Amino acid sequence: MIDFESILKANPNGVLATQDGDKVRTRVFQYLFADGNKVYFCTNSEKPVYAQLKANPNVSFCTYPQNFTPVVSVNGKAVFVEDLALKTRTLEENPPIKGIYQKPDNPIFKIFYIAVEEVETFSFADGPKTYSV
Numbered sequence: 001m002i003d004f005e006s007i008l009k010a011n012p013n014g015v016l017a018t019q020d021g022d023k024v025r026t027r028v029f030q031y032l033f034a035d036g037n038k039v040y041f042c043t044n045s046e047k048p049v050y051a052q053l054k055a056n057p058n059v060s061f062c063t064y065p066q067n068f069t070p071v072v073s074v075n076g077k078a079v080f081v082e083d084l085a086l087k088t089r090t091l092e093e094n095p096p097i098k099g100i101y102q103k104p105d106n107p108i109f110k111i112f113y114i115a116v117e118e119v120e121t122f123s124f125a126d127g128p129k130t131y132s133v
Contacts, residue, residue, distance in 0.1 A: 004034075004119050014063030016059065017059065019052060027049060040112070042087075042109065042112070043112070045108045046108055053078040057077040058076075059075070068123075073120040074118075075114075080112045090104075091103070118132055
């Protein structure tokens with residue numbers, strides 16, 4: 001298995017894909033941290049992405065370094081958690097996010113993780129690979 005966590009840490013900005021009815025939507029998102037096969041993100045409960053994830057939790061997050069080696073996609077289901085310790089950690093580690101939400105008990109501040117089921121990679125040297133988690 002590839003060490004996807006180290007790649008995500010080095011390249012935290014990527015693209016999150018969700019389903020919106022019969023359409024796929026993508027947007028730039030920032031990886032926060034991982035715990036085993038859980039890859040954490042946050043969002044605002046008033047944004048369309050929140051409603052999309054609640055309606056259909058199947059999601060994919062893709063990121064890559066400047067040289068595109070490797071491109072990494074983590075795929076699975078989005079799971080929302082109401083955990084003040086995780087929200088506090090997010091705010092402490094990410095001052096721009098703290099500037100938006102101010103405090104961990106802000107009711108629109110939502111934390112979710114992707115329960116990673118599959119990791120897909122691509123590099124020019126090794127081509128595409130898929131790992132089941």
